[in-house]
Amino acid sequence: QVRLQESGPGLVKPSETLSLTCSVSGDSITNSDFYWGWIRQSPGKGLEWIASIYYSGTTNYNPSLKSRVTISVDTSKNQFFLKESSVTAADTAIYYCTRGHYGGKTYYPPGEWGQGILVTVSS
């Protein structure tokens, strides 16, 4: 059974870069049946997709965040990452890493989620 675990700093200063890691166990991040993604949840904005990546390297970004966000993978460590630059208080949220099925050119909604990590943006 796949397990996803987020890690990273819980506190980031405004204007700095938020960096998160998702460690995957129980499946290979190169499994062509799945894609990997980040979703965040905040009281103000609710649930919001951030970005996703497929094992081939294909990435997809939320248009409203695209200029500040990068998603990447390290297949040797079976991990994927999120970097979000120039953060503000509006980026304060619980960040989840997820796995979803990919098939027939469709990115199906994620069936597996990490427990989430609270990231607070504050000086």
Added chain:
Amino acid sequence: EVVMTQSPATLSVSPGERATLSCRASQSVNSKLAWYQQKPGQAPRLVIYDASTRVTGLPARFTGSGSGTEFTLTISSLQSEDFAVYYCQQYNDWRTFGQGTTVEIK
């Protein structure tokens, strides 16, 4: 951006009764619509995808329906474990969520 609107915001239902949740899209999303259940302190859990397909192991009392812009999640006889917040999400044009419906005990 496709805007997803859920109604009502809160639904008060007695155990054993039926709950009907609505989700409307600002433009057609075909049948690329999912429902999630979230309980306090937990990550959302996928329950329905492709508008009407239940995930493996989901009780048959959960039924998803609709296509285009109007969708419904029906829980036929609410059990104690069903009281939670439910979100819809479209994945036809990028991916956007509704704001959620809280199903609470009446």
